[in-house]
Amino acid sequence: MVDLDDAIxxxxxxxxxxxxxxxxxxxxxxxxxxxxxxxxxxLAVEDVFKDARKGTRPAEAKIKEVFETDDIVAIxxxxxxxxxxxxxAEQRKELLESKRRRIITYIAxxxxxxxxxLPHPPIRIENAxxxxxxxxxxxxxxxxxxxxxMKLLRPLxxxxxxxxxxAIKINGDDYGRCYDDLIKYGMVEKExxxxxxxWIGLMEIPAGLTTELTDKLRNKTKGTASVKIINS
Numbered sequence: 748m749v750d751l752d753d754a755i756x757x758x759x760x761x762x763x764x765x766x767x768x769x770x771x772x773x774x775x776x777x778x779x780x781x782x783x784x785x786x787x788x789x790l791a792v793e794d795v796f797k798d799a800r801k802g803t804r805p806a807e808a809k810i811k812e813v814f815e816t817d818d819i820v821a822i823x824x825x826x827x828x829x830x831x832x833x834x835x836a837e838q839r840k841e842l843l844e845s846k847r848r849r850i851i852t853y854i855a856x857x858x859x860x861x862x863x864x865l866p867h868p869p870i871r872i873e874n875a876x877x878x879x880x881x882x883x884x885x886x887x888x889x890x891x892x893x894x895x896x897m898k899l900l901r902p903l904x905x906x907x908x909x910x911x912x913x914a915i916k917i918n919g920d921d922y923g924r925c926y927d928d929l930i931k932y933g934m935v936e937k938e939x940x941x942x943x944x945x946w947i948g949l950m951e952i953p954a955g956l957t958t959e960l961t962d963k964l965r966n967k968t969k970g971t972a973s974v975k976i977i978n979s
Contacts, residue, residue, distance in 0.1 A: 754791035755838055756799050757823070759830030761813050766830075767799040768792075768823045772838050775827065775885070786820045793819050795826075834885075843883045850883070850896055851876070857953040858897075860905050864976075866955035867906060875903045911954040916973040917964065919944035924967050932960045949977075 754769040774789035787793065797805045807817075814822045834842070855869040879899035883892065900906050917925055919940070929935060933952035941947055952960060957976060964972035 751791050753838075755832055755834040757826045757830055757832045759826040762809065764805050764809050764813065765797055766805060766810070766813065766822070766826055767796045768794075768819075768826055769796075769799050770823065770827075772834060772842055775832055775842070786823050790819070790823060795819065795822050832885075839885060842885050846885065846889075846892070847876075847883045849889070850892055853893060854896060854900070854906075854955075856955045856959075858906050858908050859954040861907050861909070862905050864954070866958065867904060871904070872900065875900050879903060909954040910951050911957050912949065912951050912977050913957060913960075914973075914975045914977050915946075915948045915950065915964065916941075917946045917948075917968060918971055919946060921968040921971065922946045925964055925972070928960065928963050928967070932956055 751769065753771070755772045755775070756767050757770060757775075758765060758767045760766075769791035770786070771789040771791070774784055774786065792799075794804070795810060797803045810822070811817060814825055816822065851869050851873050854872050855866060859866050876896060876899065879902075881896055881899050887895075897906070897908075915929070929948065929950070933950045933956075935948045935950050937949040939947050957974070961972075961974040964974060
C-alpha cells in the first residue's frame with residue numbers, strides 16, 4: 748500500500764453525498780485506460796470516506812444505495828472512473844512526466860519513417876512534440892493521447908505506425924538464450940527446425956523495433972543470427 752503522505756484523493760459526488768478514497772497515483776492512469784489492476788494493492792486505506800483527510804465516513808446505508816455493494820475494490824473503481832482525482836502539484840508533475848515518457852517510448856517503438864523504413868530516435872520525437880506544443884493530459888486515455896501526439900507529429904515528421912514481417916534464423920545452440928527476446932518483441936507466427944539444426948521463425952513486430960531486436964539477437968549469438976524484413 749502507498750504511504751498516506753503520497754496518496755491522492757479520488758472523489759465522487761452522488762445522491763447529495765461525497766465519497767472519497769485514498770490511493771497510489773500510479774494506479775490512476777492504468778484505471779483510466781481500462782486496464783485491469785488489483786486496486787487492493789494501490790489503496791492507502793481500504794475504506795471509503797466522506798472526507799478522506801478528516802477521516803469522516805458516509806453512512807453505510809448511503810454507500811450501499813449509491814454503489815450497490817460494500818466491496819471496497821468495486822467502490823474504488825467506480826469512484827475513479829466516474830469521479831475526479833485530486834493531486835498535489837508535485838504529484839501531477841510526476842504523473843505528467845511519466846506519461847509523456849511512455850508516449851514518446853511507445854511512438855519510437857511502433858512508428859517508422861516511411862521514407863527510410865527506420866524508426867525515429869526518441870529524442871527526435873520528443874523535440875518534435877515540444878515544437879508542436881503537445882500537452883499531456885493526466886486523465887486522458889493513453890490511446891487518445893497517442894492519437895493526438897501523432898496528429899501533431901505528422902506535419903513535422905514523416906511518420907506512421909507500421910508492422911514488419913521478419914524472418915529469423917538462429918543456430919540451435921543459441922535458441923535458448925534468445926527465446927525471451929523473441930517472445931518479448933512479438934508473436935512467432937511460424938517456426939521450424941532446419942536440417943542443420945538451426946531455428947527459423949516468422950514474426951510480426953512493430954516496425955520501429957526491428958533494429959533493436961536485430962541488435963539484441965546478434966549480440967547474443969556473436970553475430971550469427973540472421974534477421975530479414977520480408978515486407979516493405
